[in-house]
Amino acid sequence: MDSKKDYGDYSKNFISDVPADIESAEALHFNQTIPRFPEEAIYIYSFKLNKMIYACGWEEVVGYKDDEINMLAIVNMSAPEFAPFSHDLNDKALKFIHHKTKDLEKYSFTIELKKVHKNGSLVPILARVGVYSSENGKVTAIIGRFQINRSLIFGKVMRYAAYGPEKEKFEEELNKILFSHLAISDKEKEALALVAKGYSFKEIAHELKVSHSAIEKRIIPLYKRFDVKSLTHLVSFAYDNSILP
Structure with a gap:
């Protein structure tokens, strides 16, 4: 140490x-x-x-x-x-x-x-x-x-969140740099939880009061990061790895 x-x-x-x-x-x-x-x-x-x-x-x-x-x-x-x-x-x-x-x-x-x-x-x-x-x-x-x-349940995916006046930019920058890791941010997890409930990207954007493109930026990169081919596969991966309860 x-x-x-x-x-x-x-x-x-x-x-x-x-x-x-x-x-x-x-x-x-x-x-x-x-x-x-x-x-x-x-x-x-x-x-x-x-x-x-x-x-x-x-x-x-x-x-x-x-x-x-x-x-x-x-x-x-x-x-x-x-x-x-x-x-x-x-x-x-x-x-x-x-x-x-x-x-x-x-x-x-x-x-x-x-x-x-x-x-x-x-x-x-x-x-x-x-x-x-x-x-x-x-x-x-x-x-x-x-x-x-x-009460924390750990899978192989790391979980983190960023806070501050420029929270979106802070987390976005971390996401870019940490892309090589099996990790998910608080914002990505928040959007993914609504995907799991059956919400469309448009509905998620309305629920979270952000743009449609902002939701795409949170969800689409997860396909490559977690090596999944569809939203269904992504949600299944999230449950299997304790990302979602």
């Missing part, structure tokens, strides 16, 4: 294996002001200092004490089948956000994956990473929340 070569080419320039000083005044302030749910681990990582500045709940979630957990370890503890996609998603999302200058704290993304516990067991996690602070149009710190979610 200590090699940067496993992380994205872009993000590796910004992360370190320096843990937080959990007794610092800043960390103690975060303890008092940032709410944490049961079975949830939180970190704040500073790009200005290139180190973790806050960590809480990690022993409960993945077995590592808060004063030993670090950003590189968090990245590299993804289960092997999730690691390549997780690394690419983190990499491309950070690159996208770094090119934005306004409303930075409103950007975030989620991913469902498994992390390897210190004892070797696999932990089902819903992770959300977002911008915590910025200065002069540049991201200065990010916050991550890793919640154990035992």
